[in-house]
Amino acid sequence: MASDTKDGVTIEQVLEIIKPFVKNTAALENTTGDTRIMEDLGVNSARLVDIVLEFEDKFGVEIDNDSADRVQTLGDAVQVIQEKMK
Amino acid sequence: MPGPGRSSVGNDVVDLGRPEARNKAEDERFIRRVLNAAELAWLRSAPDPDQVLWMIWAAKEAAFKIVQKQDGGAVFAHRSYEVLPSSETRGTVEVRGGSNRGASIHVEWNATDLRMHCLALSGSADLKSIRADVSEIDHPAAARPPVRWSDRELLSARSAESLEARLLAKRLASDAGLGSVEIVREPRARRLGPPVLYAAGEAAPLEGWDLSLSHDGVFAAAALCPV
Numbered sequence: 445m446a447s448d449t450k451d452g453v454t455i456e457q458v459l460e461i462i463k464p465f466v467k468n469t470a471a472l473e474n475t476t477g478d479t480r481i482m483e484d485l486g487v488n489s490a491r492l493v494d495i496v497l498e499f500e501d502k503f504g505v506e507i508d509n510d511s512a513d514r515v516q517t518l519g520d521a522v523q524v525i526q527e528k529m530k
Numbered sequence: 531m532p533g534p535g536r537s538s539v540g541n542d543v544v545d546l547g548r549p550e551a552r553n554k555a556e557d558e559r560f561i562r563r564v565l566n567a568a569e570l571a572w573l574r575s576a577p578d579p580d581q582v583l584w585m586i587w588a589a590k591e592a593a594f595k596i597v598q599k600q601d602g603g604a605v606f607a608h609r610s611y612e613v614l615p616s617s618e619t620r621g622t623v624e625v626r627g628g629s630n631r632g633a634s635i636h637v638e639w640n641a642t643d644l645r646m647h648c649l650a651l652s653g654s655a656d657l658k659s660i661r662a663d664v665s666e667i668d669h670p671a672a673a674r675p676p677v678r679w680s681d682r683e684l685l686s687a688r689s690a691e692s693l694e695a696r697l698l699a700k701r702l703a704s705d706a707g708l709g710s711v712e713i714v715r716e717p718r719a720r721r722l723g724p725p726v727l728y729a730a731g732e733a734a735p736l737e738g739w740d741l742s743l744s745h746d747g748v749f750a751a752a753a754l755c756p757v
Contacts, residue, residue: 468689480688480721480722483688483689483692483722484688486691488746488747489591490544490551490554490560493563493564493608494550494560497560497563509605509607509608509609509610510607512607513605513606513607514720516720
């Protein structure tokens with residue numbers, strides 16, 4: 445698993461939230477910031493909305509629609525959450 | 531922006547049997563995130579709110595697949611895509627915000643108790659010109675002829691489900707007289723680009739046809755349309 449930090453938010457933290465939604469669990473063995481949440485991890489688009497709502501709760505941020513649409517990879521998720529925490 | 535002229539096709543399938551699809555219309559936060567006021571009113575007046583939720587959802591997703599083809603940087607805000615039914619099986623999706631504001635896309639639903647499928651079409655072609663199919667992945671009765679995938683196809687198909695959707699599309703292309711084709715999705719800045727058809731082994735895309743792929747749960751779907 446990748447270990448990546450951007451100003452305090454880690455891919456591990458993001459993955460903990462995403463894991464329950466992942467269908468392709470084998471892909472969790474080898475994740476990086478470039479791992480695509482839908483295509484690589486098998487998360488469907490409706491569940492990605494659920495994940496963004498979980499990010500809001502877990503990190504105490506509000507993620508607008510434009511920013512939510514940027515969440516395609518694990519690295520995107522870290523970056524968007526970090527931006528909203530500032 | 532989608533409009534008259536060159537046609538584009540989109541499609542989206544939702545597996546209604548997945549546990550997370552059931553009673554989702556009761557998830558107030560989710561529905562407020564993805565539906566606008568008129569759609570919420572439609573859902574709340576429906577005898578089967580889940581059916582309406584997934585109708586609306588599939589229409590928005592199918593419509594966005596068209597918008598994305600013509601504007602690779604398009605932002606997808608579900609609430610900006612308003613679904614307006616004109617009958618039980620047909621309607622339009624009007625894009626209300628963002629750089630594609632004003633786009634209008636025709637949609638057609640085909641539902642069973644197990645899945646919701648929506649076709650979307652922009653341009654001058656007729657919905658009847660779309661060749662589409664939905665299959666159940668790993669269905670015991672499904673024939674599985676050996677398929678030889680090219681390297682460029684495998685690079686952009688990251689799951690068995692996406693290969694199943696491509697397999698359906700290859701059958702549709704064969705039925706349309708296109709022969710053996712390859713289906714490739716190129717990475718774009720924000721997300722993977724739309725699927726593009728190539729005659730097998732050719733460097734340039736196949737002209738005159740547009741393609742859309744979808745999968746969810748145990749279902750895969752594909753739609754092919756002359757442009």
